Amino acid sequence: MNGQAIGEVNPEITQALGKVVAPYVAEMVGAPQAFTGNHGFAGPPGNEGFGIDNASRLFSVIDSNADAAAYLNAQAFGMSAQLEQAWAVGGHDPENWAQEYGTWAGRIQGIVDKGLDLEFNDRLGDATSENSAGFENKGVAYDTIRTAIGKGVEFIPGVGPVISTGMDLADPTFKSAVMGAVPEAVVKANGEVTYETSLAQHYYQIALGLQQQNGGVLDPFPRLDSFTEAPGGPLKSFDEIASVEPERSLPVLQAVLNGYIVNAGLADIDSFTLAVNGGRDEVLAPEPGR
Numbered sequence: 001m002n003g004q005a006i007g008e009v010n011p012e013i014t015q016a017l018g019k020v021v022a023p024y025v026a027e028m029v030g031a032p033q034a035f036t037g038n039h040g041f042a043g044p045p046g047n048e049g050f051g052i053d054n055a056s057r058l059f060s061v062i063d064s065n066a067d068a069a070a071y072l073n074a075q076a077f078g079m080s081a082q083l084e085q086a087w088a089v090g091g092h093d094p095e096n097w098a099q100e101y102g103t104w105a106g107r108i109q110g111i112v113d114k115g116l117d118l119e120f121n122d123r124l125g126d127a128t129s130e131n132s133a134g135f136e137n138k139g140v141a142y143d144t145i146r147t148a149i150g151k152g153v154e155f156i157p158g159v160g161p162v163i164s165t166g167m168d169l170a171d172p173t174f175k176s177a178v179m180g181a182v183p184e185a186v187v188k189a190n191g192e193v194t195y196e197t198s199l200a201q202h203y204y205q206i207a208l209g210l211q212q213q214n215g216g217v218l219d220p221f222p223r224l225d226s227f228t229e230a231p232g233g234p235l236k237s238f239d240e241i242a243s244v245e246p247e248r249s250l251p252v253l254q255a256v257l258n259g260y261i262v263n264a265g266l267a268d269i270d271s272f273t274l275a276v277n278g279g280r281d282e283v284l285a286p287e288p289g290r
Helices: 011-028 052-062 066-091 098-124 138-150 172-181 195-213 238-242 246-263 269-284
Strands: none
Touching (some): 011 052, 011 066, 011 098, 052 269, 066 098, 066 138, 066 195, 098 138, 098 269, 138 172, 195 238, 195 246, 246 269
């Protein structure tokens, strides 16, 4: 109303809305209730689900308030990381939802990005808009989300196969995984994530799942020590790896971790990666007429 977004007019209800819908992020992108453990979150009668278009619009509404958006988007990145790590730990078993993990993780990443775009476009389309409660641009948005995670967001776990992997959401490793999923210094000037960067982040999530399964370290592998705390130690945080010459270090990280993942027995990593990219593209570049 009058060029003001709900996040500016009523920040309290916007923040409450963000917290209320956060447990349902996985269901928004198609995960069944048997996977999430939730009940009653569905789309309109006759519709199979909430729908990724509706999810993107919902995120855009909550993105009109920076505090609300930081919490919800942090939860979204957390669920995406859980899905990728769960696949690494045991999700590649064809007897479960493995083939869907990548699609869901990619769709979540897509709705975060699309939600921000929609919010910015809404604001630009209204000459009177002065939403000082929202974000100035994507760079600020991602920084704010990272700050929220850094302060210790209490992540909402999925249940079913994700929890069966034994992931500890309070573990610093998981926090590092989520921080690594959020674009920052490795983002182009226009706010878009490069393919090389997103692939390095993707492999990093999977490697952290393997690391957790392997007692907190990764097995020896050529050139891997460049990215670990010490020879034979755990992986450095993604922030630390990307802080020095990311244009050089991230392609090397991508190549090394890809080799490690395949060597660890996850030969279907390419199919999983295609599923992640396909899920993201489904949101950001929908089919004509959708």
